[in-house]
Amino acid sequence: MARWERDAPGRLARAALELFGERGYEQTTVAAIAERAGVTERTFFRHYADKREVLFDGSNALQQVVVASVAEAPASAEPADLVGAAVAAGGALLAERRDFARQRAAVIAAEPGLQERELLKLERMTAAVAEALRARGIADVDAELLARAGVAAFHLGFARWLVEEGDGLDAGILAAYARLRRLVA
Amino acid sequence: MARWERDAPGRLARAALELFGERGYEQTTVAAIAERAGVTERTFFRHYADKREVLFDGSNALQQVVVASVAEAPASAEPADLVGAAVAAGGALLAERRDFARQRAAVIAAEPGLQERELLKLERMTAAVAEALRARGIADVDAELLARAGVAAFHLGFARWLVEEGDGLDAGILAAYARLRRLVA
DNA sequence: GCGGCCCATGTCAGTAACTGACATCAGTGT
DNA sequence: ACACTGATGTCAGTTACTGACATGGGCCGC
Numbered sequence: 001m002a003r004w005e006r007d008a009p010g011r012l013a014r015a016a017l018e019l020f021g022e023r024g025y026e027q028t029t030v031a032a033i034a035e036r037a038g039v040t041e042r043t044f045f046r047h048y049a050d051k052r053e054v055l056f057d058g059s060n061a062l063q064q065v066v067v068a069s070v071a072e073a074p075a076s077a078e079p080a081d082l083v084g085a086a087v088a089a090g091g092a093l094l095a096e097r098r099d100f101a102r103q104r105a106a107v108i109a110a111e112p113g114l115q116e117r118e119l120l121k122l123e124r125m126t127a128a129v130a131e132a133l134r135a136r137g138i139a140d141v142d143a144e145l146l147a148r149a150g151v152a153a154f155h156l157g158f159a160r161w162l163v164e165e166g167d168g169l170d171a172g173i174l175a176a177y178a179r180l181r182r183l184v185a
Numbered sequence: 186m187a188r189w190e191r192d193a194p195g196r197l198a199r200a201a202l203e204l205f206g207e208r209g210y211e212q213t214t215v216a217a218i219a220e221r222a223g224v225t226e227r228t229f230f231r232h233y234a235d236k237r238e239v240l241f242d243g244s245n246a247l248q249q250v251v252v253a254s255v256a257e258a259p260a261s262a263e264p265a266d267l268v269g270a271a272v273a274a275g276g277a278l279l280a281e282r283r284d285f286a287r288q289r290a291a292v293i294a295a296e297p298g299l300q301e302r303e304l305l306k307l308e309r310m311t312a313a314v315a316e317a318l319r320a321r322g323i324a325d326v327d328a329e330l331l332a333r334a335g336v337a338a339f340h341l342g343f344a345r346w347l348v349e350e351g352d353g354l355d356a357g358i359l360a361a362y363a364r365l366r367r368l369v370a
Numbered sequence: 371g372c373g374g375c376c377c378a379t380g381t382c383a384g385t386a387a388c389t390g391a392c393a394t395c396a397g398t399g400t
Numbered sequence: 401a402c403a404c405t406g407a408t409g410t411c412a413g414t415t416a417c418t419g420a421c422a423t424g425g426g427c428c429g430c
Contacts, residue, residue: 029415043378079368120304141361145365146369180330183334184265189408214386215387230389
């Protein structure tokens with residue numbers, strides 16, 4: 001017989017999202033999350049560096065998909081094109097769980113501290129994309145700027161996909177990116 | 186005789202920057218900042234919502250300058266042009282205190298929590314610029330995208346201005362913005 | 371199949387960020 | 401003179417987070 005229930009991080013993340021939805025982020029203590037997940041507060045902090053982090057488990061996977069897409073693009077691809085495709089690929093990863101994304105976004109929108117964390121994750125993704133572009137031989141400043149443009153399109157596309165009903169996330173991100181290119185041309 | 190020294194917020198901000206430089210952000214308690222400024226810890230939190238905020242007093246002024254620049258641009262100005270000019274105008278505001286900016290940036294760079302706050306301030310500026318663009322009759326998505334492009338150029342230009350020796354901040358931001366436009370064209 | 375190590379978790383005490391409630395008293399206006 | 405304002409002090413409390421040490425099932429080598 002197993003000594004503990006399996007997947008403590010997952011149970012904690014689910015309990016946290018539930019409680020944040022029920023009582024709000026501020027009104028939810030880490031102790032309450034841990035209790036619902038059937039562990040102690042100390043165990044929460046062994047899996048998540050802080051209370052905010054419990055909502056950002058997936059951001060690492062997202063970053064990896066986008067970076068991989070940049071790295072694996074054919075050598076012939078134009079930088080400005082491949083960046084758009086990469087962030088769209090990242091969008092495809094999230095597209096399957098729209099309800100979860102909406103629930104999570106509602107919590108984040110209500111809490112500046114969580115918005116900060118989300119922005120930090122996007123900034124880290126930007127840095128990683130820029131690094132991947134540099135690895136393809138693109139100049140420093142150009143890599144940085146293209147990464148920022150791509151992530152900006154991702155950000156806007158994602159936000160609109162949460163609110164609207166219609167189209168797919170990757171298509172929305174690509175559309176935003178294309179519109180940005182036309183806007184500043 | 187005045188009951189208290191003048192300008193408690195200013196004294197707190199200066200004391201904080203000193204101490205963060207001497208001991209690091211984490212190793213500096215709010216109590217220590219307050220003591221150096223000659224007030225109590227409670228007074229610190231009356232002027233700054235939290236420990237991070239003490240480094241971001243100027244961000245409001247920056248946002249106002251940029252937004253005003255967008256709002257006051259001639260009606261004939263192209264949106265994509267006026268955004269670049271607006272963020273460059275914001276840069277001009279910061280340009281006079283390069284040493285301060287560098288000292289502050291060194292502290293922020295060493296502390297993820299402070300980077301988060303900086304990103305939140307930039308995001309708020311983005312939202313304000315987008316709103317100012319909408320007020321000029323620019324469509325929602327376009328306003329959002331142009332604001333993001335402008336702030337991205339500001340962000341990159343600012344980061345490079347801190348590291349390099351040469352050119353002015355506003356020029357660097359304009360150059361970054363122009364390069365972005367050419368890159369995605 | 372037995373001894374021992376591993377490692378996720380529990381326990382507990384401590385620090386520091388932040389908050390609410392109430393007290394104080396120089397300056398200011400009447 | 402006198403009330404009133406508003407910035408500050410005082411103090412007790414909550415909660416996020418950390419370090420140190422204990423526990424005990426699972427599993428590996430023998």
